[in-house]
Amino acid sequence: MKFLSWRHVFKLDPNKPLTDEALRALIHSGTDAFLIGGTDGVDAENTFAIYARVRDAGIPVALEISHPSQVIHGFDHYFVPTVLNAGTPEWIIGHQARAFERYGHFFDPRHVTAQGYLVLNADAKVAEVTESKCELSLEEAVAYAETGHHLFHLPSLYIEYSGRLGDLDVVKEIRLALPKAHLFYGGGIDGEDSARLMGAHADTIVVGNIIYEDLAGALATVRALR
Numbered sequence: 365m366k367f368l369s370w371r372h373v374f375k376l377d378p379n380k381p382l383t384d385e386a387l388r389a390l391i392h393s394g395t396d397a398f399l400i401g402g403t404d405g406v407d408a409e410n411t412f413a414i415y416a417r418v419r420d421a422g423i424p425v426a427l428e429i430s431h432p433s434q435v436i437h438g439f440d441h442y443f444v445p446t447v448l449n450a451g452t453p454e455w456i457i458g459h460q461a462r463a464f465e466r467y468g469h470f471f472d473p474r475h476v477t478a479q480g481y482l483v484l485n486a487d488a489k490v491a492e493v494t495e496s497k498c499e500l501s502l503e504e505a506v507a508y509a510e511t512g513h514h515l516f517h518l519p520s521l522y523i524e525y526s527g528r529l530g531d532l533d534v535v536k537e538i539r540l541a542l543p544k545a546h547l548f549y550g551g552g553i554d555g556e557d558s559a560r561l562m563g564a565h566a567d568t569i570v571v572g573n574i575i576y577e578d579l580a581g582a583l584a585t586v587r588a589l590r
């Protein structure tokens with residue numbers, strides 16, 4: 365699977381404005397891929413608009429599906445989230461099953477990967493929407509990750525602290541418990557130091573918000589992993 369070699373990913377939010385100049389800088393940054401995704405105000409139109417601006421850049425473009433209307437042809441890869449610590453089964457398997465009713469006939473396992481999320485920042489929109497249980501002990505967090513990997517055989521796990529830098533011990537302990545799992549880490553990476561910190565334990569780091577707040581900081585996160 366292509367994403368296994370990605371060390372660094374920029375996450376582009378369809379609902380946030382980005383100048384052509386900023387986008388050019390991201391394209392030439394040396395990142396391994398673009399991931400298009402977000403929870404708020406994301407629809408087919410703005411998803412396609414950002415996709416159309418990066419599809420010919422020569423960098424893989426993946427879609428992280430957060431709404432069924434976002435399922436659009438053409439991406440190099442599709443990630444279907446399942447939130448392991450969601451408060452209701454809807455976000456673990458419900459929305460996905462309904463989307464399969466609609467799009468199952470298009471499904472190609474070579475281009476679609478299930479991604480098991482552990483949503484750990486209670487203040488993030490994604491935690492609110494999925495009613496995630498974020499107040500987990502270290503042991504509980506590891507247990508959710510182990511369940512996703514060993515029991516559900518998910519091809520990748522995503523430690524999601526969207527909006528703030530996560531607890532390093534949680535990332536370290538999940539890494540120690542699951543040396544063979546492919547771990548994405550996202551949340552609060554804003555420069556070289558935080559990129560190196562989380563990149564030492566996660567296979568792929570995802571850099572989102574800082575793109576829109578401090579482009580130079582965002583670009584520095586790529587250099588940190590080289």
Ligand SMILES: CC(C)=CCC/C(C)=C/CC/C(C)=C/CC/C(C)=C/CC/C(C)=C/CC/C(C)=C/CC/C(C)=C/COP(=O)(O)OP(=O)(O)O
Pocket residue numbers: 377401402403404428429430431432435436437438442444445446447455456459460461463464467468470471472476481487488489490491493494524526527572
């Ligand atoms: C036509 C075609 C090419 C078809 C391909 C076939 C295909 C892909 C079939 C699969 C269909 C399918 C099963 C789709 C999934 C449908 C769906 C809606 C599933 C639910 C996904 C889910 C659990 C969403 C919950 C939210 C979540 C985890 C979103 C991921 C993105 C994320 C964490 C954003 C963070 O958001 P941000 O905006 O940064 O938020 P903050 O405010 O918290 O910072």
Ligand SMILES: O=P(O)(O)OC[C@@H](O)CO
Pocket residue numbers: 375524525526527528549550551552553570571572573574
């Ligand atoms: O926006 P930030 O905090 O960088 O997080 C990245 C990503 O994990 C969000 O889904």
Ligand SMILES: [Mg+2]
Pocket residue numbers: 526527572573
């Ligand atoms: Mg965000």
